[in-house]
Amino acid sequence: MTQQQNIGVTLDKTAVQEFASRMRGTLLHPGAAGYEQARQVYNGMIDKRPALIARCMDVADVIAAVNFAREQNLTLAVRGGGHNGPGLGTCDDGLVIDLSGMKGIRVDPSARTVRVEGGCTWGEVDHATHPFGLVTPSGFISTTGVGGLTLGGGIGYLARTLGLTVDNLLSVDMVLADGSFVTASAQEHADLFWAVRGGGGNFGVVTSFLFQLHPISTVYGGPIFWPMEQAADLLAFWRDFILNAPEEINGWFGFVTVPPAPLFPEQFHLQKMCVIVWCSTAPVEQAEELLKPIRAFGTPAMDFAGPIPWPMLQSLFDAIYPAGLQWYWKADFFTDLNDKAIDLHVKYGAQLPTMHSTMHLYPINGAVHRPASSDTAFSFREANFSEVIVGVDPNPANNERMIQWARDYWMALHPYSAGGGYINMMMDEGADNVKAAYRDNYARLAEVKAAYDPGNLFHMNQNITPSDGEKGS
Template identity: 50%
Template sequence: MTSINELRKQVTRVVAPDDPDYETARAVWNGMIDRRPAAVVPAANVDDVIAAVNFARDAGLALAVRGGGHSSPGYGTIDDGLVIDLSPMRSVEVDATARTARVGGGATLADLNDATHAHGLAVPGGIVSTTGVGGLTLGGGIGYLTRGFGLSIDSLRSVDVVTADGQLRRASESENADLFWALRGGSGNFGVVTSFEFDLHPVDQVVVGLFFYELEHAGDLLRFFRTWIPEADERYGAFPAFQVAPPLPFLPEDRHGDTLCAAVVHWSGPVEEGDAAMQPFRDLAPRVGEMVGPMPYPWLNSAFDDLFPHGVRSYWKGNYVTELTDEAIEVHLAHGPKAPNASSTMHLYSINGAASRVGATDTAFSYRHATFSTVIVSAWPDASDDAAHIAWVRDYADALTPHSEAGGYVNFMSDDDQGRVTDTYGSNYARLRKVKQAYDPENLFSHNQNITP
């Protein structure tokens, strides 16, 4: 193809359909996504990104941008278009004295955690360490440290971003402030972020508690969270879940494969206080099994990795919840125990505390009043099981909709959630459209939960 040959002259590397590594280059995390781009540019540097953006725009090619590739709808690849793959740009530079980190646009949470943990520091990140820093952050960044330190975007100092006109811009509170505002929650709608600058926080060892209970106590667990989390010490991070018991050594062998309810807890205060901090979860109900002990923060941030390997088939839904009502709890009790396998779960992430002290209009992430962010996710290896797993997620999410906010966390949205974009951004949507019009008037960056210019 002549056009692709022209692209080869402008960038470090191009992978086209006739190249031997094309199958690897086009693959994303979600094994259900099987798209065939016209070309993939594994960007080695900012110049590659600029050239690829200009090429796609001028050639009229659809464009996808891939960081970690964890997008559930597979937005990191596209049929017949151009993929900018940022995975070669994974550097992390830590200034331990200033407590800042400069992070490449293709870095994963594991890359970031490894670099910062060496200094006893951390950025509020997500739940699975193979997640890309870029996609996570641009959507807001909900994770273990949210209650104590806010969302990932609340620690973001600046970004370098290539916009649709091919210009590299620095965006911060003092430079291109409107763009910086939009990038903090507005997802990939405004350009290709090639680097992120974060403030770091003192997090080294955390005390982790994993508590498994019989399903008969699931209602007690959810009602406990409803009353406990609004006033809990912000050094706690915790969420309830439904979980088919994996073969963990602290669970009785004869219970492996049974469906249980669980509390995933960590304490980021003094380690010596950690065991006592777990007492409320021991008092809640008898445990089928528990594990409590100090762990390096990166261990916690990778604890679920094995349940969601690269190439697994997956489908997600999510909603924000301000009040966990009795009616919502009944829905959870009806649907959560039907989780089809150990990689299918409901997590009710606590997003109050530090995250709620940022104003709803201070960043594009508008649901600062929400107490929880629900995610219902199913992951499975066999295509013949697609219908059953997708149905479990959809049925569960549909039943929760009347008891949830209109919007949901953009990083938990599937491709069939495009109609929820306006609700997801609420009162910030009109301003986001204005920023989109200013920086991407032709909607080059449209392969996402799209904000139309």
């Protein structure tokens, strides 16, 4: 039997050839044309070399790839948009199922639904739904993949108004670890449907999602900036405002360095500032009224908020964060922001180590609070804020400095947190942090994992261990 040596794993050449013959898409190996580009992910800090990359075109390709990985006992990673912070959409020496060729989107305007294949980005979804004046809640950057954002929960601009992305998910089509194909919804495989709404990529490969759409086309949104000296007062004011604001308005708070871009007046270039990025679905006149107290607070340095098409708001920061930058993430949920926590935010926010580094506080009250903590795998339904601290820079030479800043910042704030973080904004930090992210839902997730993936084939993720489910049963 002929053997084929690929990096650190020996593959059966005949089996690889048979696998390739069953694929409509392309099977790439090291040295093949397109391999180097295909192995890259959004986070430039991740540099992994898979033995094979299966660029799937359809569900049949995904089934073939899952079966091959299981039969050959290969490490398996699943890549949608490739934005995953710790690079869990790729692996060394294993097989990557690359869904980026699966771009099908079908809008049903009468039912107000959209069917989205697993390789799509949110910008592509917006492109398809916007002509119908419809939208489903997503995130904050349009190049983010639909799959990763959805499976982790889906915090975004419309969270206070319409809930998380998973709260607008109607069903998923999936290829399971045994190669079988199922549809999971409230009516079919309800346990699996519960688990994928926040449980990440632990349960199979989602080949398509069905989302509820809502009649939104233009929103009132955009960033308003304040000088860093106003940070403490502004953060306290924003906290009180957003906890009591109507659900039609959302605004996330951040510490940023103003990019040297033509959009911004030159005197503000490279200044550290506070920003609140707004999104209101209310009519223009009503949105203007809602923002009056905000605009009257302190002395805003720059005000870009106004009527804006939804796809434009969603893609506002794409150019600032292109693929290939170095990223390091830390995350926590908060039910409150007391004065001590605010003081710590101001301290570390003033120390942003690079131009791209930032801290965001996303409001997750309003519509996000309607489901109970046990209604979906996403657990922190009582939290009011989702914090993400990110060290970002084009130059790897700055990694150590920005990682230390992010860790110090997180450590200082963590005692004031709700005890766990958003899995979509965490690095690969081990089992304890995964359990903290799911709290009481973890045992049930482990049971679903044991039922659908007892061999833990899908372990390149924020991993839920099937044996934990067996212990609890």
